[in-house]
Amino acid sequence: MKHTGLFLAFLMILSQSCSTPKTTTSPEPVWPQGHFTFTQFQDTAHWKVWVDDTYQPDPGFMTIISESVHNYQIRCYAATWCGDSKEVVPQFFHLLELAGYDPALVDYILLNKDRKGWVQLAGADSIRRVPTFIILKDGKEAGRITERPVQTLEADLAAILTH
Numbered sequence: 001m002k003h004t005g006l007f008l009a010f011l012m013i014l015s016q017s018c019s020t021p022k023t024t025t026s027p028e029p030v031w032p033q034g035h036f037t038f039t040q041f042q043d044t045a046h047w048k049v050w051v052d053d054t055y056q057p058d059p060g061f062m063t064i065i066s067e068s069v070h071n072y073q074i075r076c077y078a079a080t081w082c083g084d085s086k087e088v089v090p091q092f093f094h095l096l097e098l099a100g101y102d103p104a105l106v107d108y109i110l111l112n113k114d115r116k117g118w119v120q121l122a123g124a125d126s127i128r129r130v131p132t133f134i135i136l137k138d139g140k141e142a143g144r145i146t147e148r149p150v151q152t153l154e155a156d157l158a159a160i161l162t163h
Contacts, residue, residue: 031112041108052090061154066099068161075134
């Protein structure tokens with residue numbers, strides 16, 4: 001009897017140690033995608049900074065941008081999950097603000113992490129990285145800034161506007 005009690009206790013301990021622990025995983029975040037207005041774009045991303053007024057662009061380039069940008073349409077591809085978007089997009093918005101460009105005129109497209117889904121929203125623009133700003137003149141692409149500027153945002157944008 002003594003051994004039976006020990007044996008049952010051993011089996012009970014063994015069964016508890018062999019059972020797989022239940023782990024709870026957080027569901028994958030839902031990353032918004034689609035076309036948004038400026039206000040919807042701001043409300044959707046919940047970024048800390050939407051217009052980075054600490055970014056101080058070169059005044060010489062800003063003169064060129066302020067005089068020219070109003071003749072162009074801008075398409076902004078970004079992603080709420082993307083670190084580069086969180087940094088560069090607010091700086092770009094600040095450039096537009098300084099230039100007096102109405103943010104309501106920008107076409108805002110958010111992309112999620114499913115790159116296959118990008119084709120439906122951005123297929124014609126061949127978006128491979130975000131953020132991407134496409135500058136259009138009369139419906140045709142005049143240039144683009146992809147992910148990070150080559151020089152600075154204002155230098156790259158001024159080069160597109162004067163090319």
